[in-house]
Amino acid sequence: MTLLQPLGLLALAAVPVLVALSLWRWRRREVTVSSLLLWRDVATAWRHAPHARRRRQLDPLLVLRVAVALALAGALCAPVLVRTAQATRRLIVVLDRSASMATRRPDGLTRWRAARDELLKLLVQLDAADRVEFAAVPPLAEQAIGAERDPRDAASRLLTLEPSDAAAEPADLRRAALDAQARQPDARVLVVTDTPLPDLPAGVGLLATGAPARNLGITTFAARPYPDGRAEVLIAVANANPAPTAAQVVLRADGRELGRRRVDVAGAATARAIFEVRPSAAAVLEARLEGADDLPADDRAWLARRSERLRVAWVGDECYYLRRALAVQDGAEVVELPEPPEVAVPGGFDLALYYRAVPRRLAAGSVVVVAPGAPVGALRPGPLADAAPASVVARRDPLMAAVRLDGLALGRVPRPALPGGFEALAAAGDVPVIGRWRDGAATVVYVGVDPAASAWPLDPSFPIFWANVVASAARQGQEAGGFGCSRPGQAIAVRAGAETVLTDPAGNRHALTADAFSPERVGLYRVRSGPRETPIAVSLLSEGETLGPAAEARPPAAFLAAASGTAAAATWRLGGWLALLGLGLVLVHGRLAARARPA
């Protein structure tokens, strides 16, 4: 039974008051009669009656009054009788599949394995009618994981899953939990991660599986080639241990060792090692930390030399200034895609640029939208208004390197409604004009200024900004003529042909039919198309995964208790009936009281 108005219970206070009043009246009740002449014998007989008869008898009027008070109090509480039946419980598990989940714990289990064991215990306690859905961060290539399944099937599926070598941000996990909650409001959401998530919304449980790790990892690996054949190679090593640790860093080029260096890293800090080597025409550079630790994925990193030009897909109207700004970028090839503007950008491009157009579906990788006239994902441009003098907000961001907008008049710009995670890079007054956010696998750069309707192209900051855009897009792939690498989980565009074959780091060969693929593991991938083979380096290089704090292990017992649910099979509202009962009792009381009124 549920009380809709629990405050109505306060009316029960009338019961002791009624009893007290009745007792008081019982003690004090006095009736005047003409004479005791006729009553004296009755009183004498009563005094000599058995003790049981002389006891205070329960006053029926008092019983009625108490019953009326109880009935009315019950009516005020608006009780609802609900016949419940076991409902189908829906559980959505957000799985953190980031590289750090493969970290080995002191007990010998990886964080993933420990989390999986805890999760299996939870699934065993669910009923066959319950439904479980998995959501992975980073997402799995196959979408079937999002489907609901019964607990037994879910347990079988869970046993086949492994963590990837990709990085994941806490914000990604939180967003995935919120999306799951919004998609299925009646479901319970459980986040399984090794990352501390202090700000989870209400109703979202956390199965933490972290533990302190002894780990050293390569977090930066970059090579700057010089025209004379030399190259400067930077390797940063991060230490997750609280104590100082020494590491042996080995640099190889196409399997040939170029150098070896000992790096001393303070506790929970990062140290750098710089090599000046001659890689000659080597296609692949590899950095390796010698010795084993808790997380192998960050012990090796690769760079591959890219020989092809950067390809930029252009969708939308023609813009002379923008076209010129891109044309001067060395190595960039701009391919104009036909109208209509909502056409999806096919794979094989390193950068998709939409000018006055809106992408129907955001392509994986780098996307730049310039002066969109309609919503782009969660960003909604507003009406145009005269812009205040512009300024750079994020000066240290690579996109805004050497860009000076101070005092520049940008003409008319919209005031957009911003998506979650939007990072403002430049603003006109309080209106963001340049910004960036992530939408799925896409990194979207928003430029609210229309170059064709602004004086910005006449300012030196304009070509510098677009040079930064191209360079940033190139860093996601591999810089033409230089070395670069991709990250696990990122989509990599390739020019797939009829017989394109992808060889993964384990040596397995896959036929490539799509124009892009998302590598799960770090290592060196090779794409062969005809006689030509292109190496693609995939490295973790994530301080978050290497150094990220581990959430303390916490079993999900409380969460399971909260997740147990029932559904109402039938509901009866009893307030009206109780009120009627109280009214009837009042009438009966009135009749009895009239009959018992003393002379």
Place this chain on the structure above:
Amino acid sequence: MRDTQSPRAPAVSAPPPRSLSSPPLLDPDFLRKLDLLEVLFKRNVVGRREGDRPGHQRGGRTEFADHREYTPGDDLRYLDWNLYGRTDRLFVKEFTKQEAVLACVLLDASASMGLGQPRKLDHAKRLAAALAYLAGVGGNEALLGAFQGSSVAWSPRFAGRPDLQGLAAFLEPIQPAGPTDLLTALRALRERVHERSLVVLISDLLEEGGGRRGLRLLGSQRFDLSVLHVLSPQELHPPAIGPVRLRDSEAGTAEDLAVDADALRLYADRLNAFCEGWRAFCQRHDIRFIETSSATPFEECVLGYLRRGGLVR
């Protein structure tokens, strides 16, 4: 004997104004019905004043009684010359003296008469007024007395067709108070009334024993006695009110008991015995005993109960 002689000073200090809802003592319609009735006096009642009722004494002028032989000294005016002419003997005519007798109505105004719903005293006042009116209509005299404790307030004697305003002026201010003392009241009556008259006692009789002694006293002196026993419905049929403390309205004493079904059965037995005792006493002493309830409609009480009881016809 503490006898209050002032006729206009009944035992009340501050009479409350008559409420609009309280009925008048005697309404005109009922008076017309009363005009058809008369109080029944027994033969032993003797009047001291000449009136309309044939008395026991010889004398008078109009009501012929008998003849007797003339003896020297008889008034020659009463010789029956017609009879002398037929019989040649002298006879004188004798006449019966006509007298007006007294009806005394003794009203119990003790505190116990103030209880009941309707109040017993109100019922008793109207009965008293009706009897006084009937006595006056019959050419007799009426005297009202109201007693509270040991004091009795007397009205003036009402002779002939009574003065209703005078009756109301005496009866209406009476309020219940004090204990019931029947013996003192009846003794006061005996001291105040010297002729053998009709005495009607209107009371609830709820006192210990003295009333019977007083009535025996009056009966031995050949008063024509009637007792109107008035009880309230609540006394006749009390409700079950559970555990209470009963307080005597006159003595102030209290008794604790539980008025339940068993107690009510016992009370009913006690009440029956009480009434039966009075009934037997009155029958033994040739006293009319009429029982009535204050809830009985007044007309039904006068036209039915009093007629059946032989007090009026």
